Amino acid sequence: MTIDHLLASTTASRYEALTELDVPSERLLINELQTLCLLLVQAAPALLLTTVSLLFTGKLLDTVSHWDAMLQVDQLIMIIPTILNLQGNLEMNLSARLSTAANIGELDDPATMRSMLIGNWTMLQVQAISVSFVAACVSLVLGKIVPRVQEENLQTRRPIPHLPPEAGVRHSGFPTLIMVAATGMTSAFLSGLILGSFMCLLIVVCRRFKLDPDNIAPAVASCLGDLVTLCLVGVVSTILLPFLKTPIPFILGIAMVIIAVACMVYTARNPHVKQLLTQGWSPLFIAMAISSATGIVLDMFVSRYEGFAIMAIVISGLPGAAGSIFVSRLSTSLHAAAISAGSGLRLSEPSRKLVMITLLLITIPVEIIFLAVLNAFGWLKLHVFFIVFSVLFFCCAVLASLTIARYLTDWLWSKNRDPDLYALPIHSALMDLIGQLLLVLCFEIVTSLGAKLHAKKS
Template sequence: MRGDTSPADGDKLGREAPIPRQLQQVQDDDLDPDSVKRHEEDDDDDDDADEGRDEEVAGLVPRLSDEEERSARRARNEGGAKLGRATTTYREGDDDYDDEDHLNHVEDGGGSRSPFADRREQRARRRKPAGVLATIWAIAREALPTLAISVLSLVFSGELLIHLARWPVFVKVDKLFILVPILLNLKGNLEGNLSLRMSTSANIGELDIRRTRETLIFGNLALLQVQALIVSLFAGILASVLGVIGGLGGASEGPKTAQRRGFGALLTKRRVIHHHPAPSDPSMRLRNSYFEFVLVIATGMLAASMSSAILGSFMCALVVVTRQLGGNPDNIASPLAGSLGDLLTLTILGLLGSFLVRFEGTILATLILLALAAACACCFFLAYRNAYVRELLSSGWIPLVVAMFISSGAGLVLDAFVQRYEGFALLVPVATGLPGACSAIFVSRISTALHSGKGVSSSLSHSSSSTLISALRDILKLGPTEGWIVPATLFTIGAGIEVLFLVLVWVTGQMSFGWPFAITFVITSGLIVAASLYISHLITLFLWSRDYDPDIYCLPYVTSLIDVIGQILLVVAFATATVLGDQITAAVNDHQKP
């Protein structure tokens, strides 16, 4: 025990033997009875902390429930209760958490304040509050490059999707092409949630302790594998069903598919006239069969697993490195999760599909499916043993399904107007993807502030038992959690990048338009970005007020709503410019014409 250490033991350790904390504090307080009682209660808390550390050594790191955790963090940030660990609200000097002396202090039950925490407090007192320009620069220098990379990833993903549509595997197995939007939507939300959780853990100090950091990272990666394999299985089944229905009805065929069917019908008539037997086509023989069904599911699950392993490891490393370098992961991790995830998943899906389609009709896809099922079970077991992510195995599934159906509305809008307005498909990824990236940054920052006990968290914590109408009324009265500087900066960056992208496509000759469309697009872009930020603010605070963690539930709702709203407003921009007499043409449409 910590209080039984002898002076000789202290000499062996090379430092002075510790004095029992209760006796030392009683002497300092001149034997005040109230102080003695308070210190005895602190010792009881230390005993509970020791038990928690025993579980941590066994690989089961205990985590408080949501309400207790929030209260504890608020108490620490307000200078209240100490939970046997150093205060983690300051960023300077966070590398001290990996110092061996500090780890020994924590493992020895450090009930008193750490000297590293005291040093951070002294630095915080010496720091002057950041001005408006300094705050704007701190956000812009991290968010602007990240959002620019997101736009490039979105553009490359769109170009890659156009090329993948011509690959033989997607021509032969059209259900793989149906799988693409469903899989990207579900996986993008999973990786976005991972970036939110890791950013929040970094900013509240959970990643500053080596043992906790390793437990969190391995647990989240195992959880991500389970979620990716399950959602890809669901996406593969849904794509196969939609493919069969579309093949029977022909209602959901794209231009290429319709063209192929037209040529096929023409050749069939010629064979009937001349009485030539139809040649045997293995691809037609296996269409809608068991082998094609397993091929679609195995390809989707394997692509989802590989991309999740690569991107999940990259996102965790990015958050840790950003934290160690003094940056804010909220401004960097969330926007990159979805955009890079789409590009990586599309690439892996195309390569795997091209390889596995050569073995269609064999048991290779079945063996891969069985191996992935075993891997999912192993990852589930690892995630269940990890107390940090155990509760996440059964939560967060409803937002994914709801978001998928909401995004289907965006798909209907795209299908209805992509042929009517030239250049619509070229602007949609940026017009909806960039506001989604801005909202991801805003949601991540709000969630971090709420988990840290800042802003409006104390006023919202008591509204979980109130009615839905009263909770919404209270939220509508609240301003931004971190003030108006953050949303104003994100709005300026997001709207500015969209305007620059429009200028770029005009200069390069990808689109040709006049001033009416330019003005309507600028206004529409501003409205989309503003709507995305306001929706993020409302949904995040509402979920927090109803005792739901925004890191798990918020992002799927926000991104799916932005997809629908963004495409509707973009249609309004095209329609308004057309009514005003503007002629909008796109080079990509000219290339597609026969």
């Protein structure tokens, strides 16, 4: 693809070709302001949707955790947060890769677009089915070492929740491992089928209507990934539970392996994505390790504070979603700059600091709306001290997310690692850790001031 074709095909509002000598500085300033306005208009609804989805995911997890399948098979509880993390990372990686491809013009040719979309979708299935099997094995180990408690405290993106209280017949052993693995792989496959197809469609629609997918797709992938995957895990496990001691889970697991192999063969033959088979695996497992460590470290704090679980949803999820938008934008800018290097042209792009400030200003009202909704519905009784400090620490979490996104993306690029593949899983896992540690600090300070947070009992 020539540079003229590239610059003609990229999103005009963000990557407009400008000569170094002929365009006045006023025009550059106007273009930067237009880009920031587009970021505000496009990213704000996506981040608000992210918060709503995370809230419903937390409530859904509380419901699903009491289903018979979860109560009778310990490892299903263990596998949920791990699969949510992994599947969310895969969907965000997919959105980042396709957003970059859209913004640098690779999706403008119909044949290339079709090949790239199908290839990325099959690659998503290879990764989803593979890592879900690893998650099942990890859950088997955790099921042996994590003690049961009488009260449960679950939340999304917490890899090691307490096991449910004793209820009915409990199952363990090799058949349980097969059933959990089949549940994980099937749920991951169906999630990839639904969400992967949706994300491909979303990127195409954004390109068609001149919207910047970097501002929309990562946040949408982050919020819908947890919700859809959790629903599927609950449904699939409930369907398979009556067949626990039959060959059906094993047959289903074998079918998932065959599908993964078929997808891998197609991906290896696709010239646009075949290199992905050997890239991007390490950050998925690094993220899983960080998330597991986060769960172990924070497990001692969660039960001490009322309302911690529901607050952790937004203080980890929303800053992480804002950071994922920034990572995707930075990656696209780096790819576009590499292609246009030496052309005598430059791409109109606002400064990184302005983008960071804009994303911070977008997220603060969303956080305030979230707190207002919690208080209005009676889910939490908020003290004024807690509101002040929670907003303060939320801003710290967003700034940390954006700073990590910036330097992690630049560092990966300097090491010849594609940020679209490597940055988002590590960034997401780190924000889980940082966000929840900041929330612990917030609760400690508010409690020391004599204020208490009261949560509505289920």
